[in-house]
Amino acid sequence: ETVLTQSPGTLSLSPGERATLSCRASQSVSSPYLAWYQHKPGQAPRLLIYGASSRATGIPDRFSASGSGTDFTLTISRLEPEDFALYYCHQYGRSPFTFGQGTKLEI
């Protein structure tokens, strides 16, 4: 299966700063079928990005993503207080689908 490794495990930043989250795959992600989700405790995960770089409906443009092959990046340009959460990358190009272990973005 495709193992996704996210780094860093925890990212400590302040509102207004820029966040860069990384996701590395153990093998090339087809197409690329790579998504990013935001997850807050007690809530359903929220789709941010699909197709490696396409923002989902309603996602602010401070969220952007890029990458191909085995290396992918999620960038949040200016952190808002509500952005502090867990972030998961997810590949859906090979079965079984897999998730990274998550990056915790904390204040």
Place this chain on the structure above:
Amino acid sequence: EVQLVQSGAEVKKPGESLKISCKGSGYNFTTYWIGWVRQMPGKGLEWMGVIYPGDFKIRYSPSFRGQVTVSADTSISTAYLQWSNLKASDTAIYYCTKHAVPDPYFYQHMDVWGKGTTVTVSS
């Protein structure tokens, strides 16, 4: 509005059986894959399996094949996840999710998630 409404929290004993549900609304239930993701306490997300209600085709992660059963009832737009012999290690939050595109093509991202069903298995 597209929604996935999951059944409530469950507390069970090891060896018991369980079936949790996820009702889809606001979209054509039979044309979107719908599936399940596990989150064990303090851990990340794990993809378990999905079903295409249009033809009941099912795909499982090898980690969960034989451990759980995914099914659906199109007459009530509801998907299910069931266990026949629960273990303490099944304690987790289970999210149902739907794929983004109305198509039997399997390789799609998941766009809508339910709020999760907490399952606690303890003697």
